[in-house]
Amino acid sequence: MDEARSVEVYPWLQERWRHVTRLHEAGRLPHALIVSGVQGIGKRAFAGALARYLLCQAPRDGEACGRCRSCVLHDSSGHPDLYELQPEEPGKPIRIDQVRELTVFLHSTAQQGGYRLVVLEPAEAMNVSAANALLKTLEEPGRETVLLLVSHRLGQVMPTIRSRCQRIDCHPPVPDLAAEWLAGRLQIDAAEARQLLGISLGSPIRALEYVQQDLVTLRRKFLAGLADILKQRRSALEVAQQLSKEDLELLLGWLYGWILDIVRVGATGDESYLRHTDVRNMLLAVARRAGPHSLYRLADLVHEERLSLMQRQNPNRQLLLERILLRWSELAIKH
Numbered sequence: 001m002d003e004a005r006s007v008e009v010y011p012w013l014q015e016r017w018r019h020v021t022r023l024h025e026a027g028r029l030p031h032a033l034i035v036s037g038v039q040g041i042g043k044r045a046f047a048g049a050l051a052r053y054l055l056c057q058a059p060r061d062g063e064a065c066g067r068c069r070s071c072v073l074h075d076s077s078g079h080p081d082l083y084e085l086q087p088e089e090p091g092k093p094i095r096i097d098q099v100r101e102l103t104v105f106l107h108s109t110a111q112q113g114g115y116r117l118v119v120l121e122p123a124e125a126m127n128v129s130a131a132n133a134l135l136k137t138l139e140e141p142g143r144e145t146v147l148l149l150v151s152h153r154l155g156q157v158m159p160t161i162r163s164r165c166q167r168i169d170c171h172p173p174v175p176d177l178a179a180e181w182l183a184g185r186l187q188i189d190a191a192e193a194r195q196l197l198g199i200s201l202g203s204p205i206r207a208l209e210y211v212q213q214d215l216v217t218l219r220r221k222f223l224a225g226l227a228d229i230l231k232q233r234r235s236a237l238e239v240a241q242q243l244s245k246e247d248l249e250l251l252l253g254w255l256y257g258w259i260l261d262i263v264r265v266g267a268t269g270d271e272s273y274l275r276h277t278d279v280r281n282m283l284l285a286v287a288r289r290a291g292p293h294s295l296y297r298l299a300d301l302v303h304e305e306r307l308s309l310m311q312r313q314n315p316n317r318q319l320l321l322e323r324i325l326l327r328w329s330e331l332a333i334k335h
């Protein structure tokens with residue numbers, strides 16, 4: 001089962017899990033929940049686990065049994081009474097016709113005679129008409145129906161949707177727990193785990209994905225390219241050529257984070273504002289040299305190009321990266 005379809009309840013969400021399963025055991029589970037918190041802490045897996053648990057015909061000790069017909073269906077081909085709704089492509093909105101299809105599902109009878117479950121992620125991806133279409137369902141969901149909304153940005157979810165759901169606020173693990181968990185998963189030592197967590201902004205699940213997808217190596221390659229450009233060992237063109245086939249959205253996401261670090265330190269003179277401490281030397285060197293105007297221009301450009309990638313406008317990737325790296329190379333010129 002890939003990470004996106006995981007139904008694991010991570011240790012730092014166990015307390016939330018007990019809260020919800022106790023509500024269920026007491027017959028007080030609301031028909032709509034919104035699982036919220038920052039991205040990359042296991043909310044989707046939490047909602048998935050909750051759906052599996054509620055569909056299970058013989059749950060024990062607040063967990064799905066894993067053996068009944070429902071559990072077997074869920075774990076193999078997928079449970080017919082579980083409806084999963086997400087944007088057709090990452091970053092795209094959830095559209096009204098998708099919500100209408102969901103309504104059709106909710107008006108049909110549960111095939112296995114138990115609950116019907118909906119997992120919708122991310123809730124903030126619903127555009128206004130989609131959210132309005134869902135409102136009616138939230139008001140009258142029908143019997144034995146539970147809607148699980150997952151939100152990474154609760155503030156962007158329509159207030160009328162929010163107010164009809166009980167909130168399950170999820171928090172990232174404290175750094176020690178995150179490092180311990182990651183170290184155990186990857187069989188690495190705590191120091192290495194902490195370094196990985198720094199790269200993934202404290203999200204242990206993202207850190208795990210980084211390693212599994214060998215993203216640490218890619219990040220290192222990108223950093224080496226940026227350093228080479230600053231030191232004029234390689235041109236922006238050469239580095240763009242080397243990296244244009246990689247996941248540019250990810251590269252630009254990293255670069256944007258580093259630029260913000262440079263801006264923070266540049267504006268305050270205080271190194272404690274650095275978030276990406278493993279890139280400390282390069283970021284401080286740039287902060288000392290680059291003027292605010294060239295930094296802001298670069299930040300704007302990175303932001304725009306990231307958006308164009310996310311919106312699938314199919315830009316020329318090589319040219320896109322060149323433009324950004326050329327502007328990066330200008331930072332090396334003392335202002």
Ligand SMILES: [Zn+2]
Nearest residue numbers: 056065068071
């Ligand atoms: Zn079961």
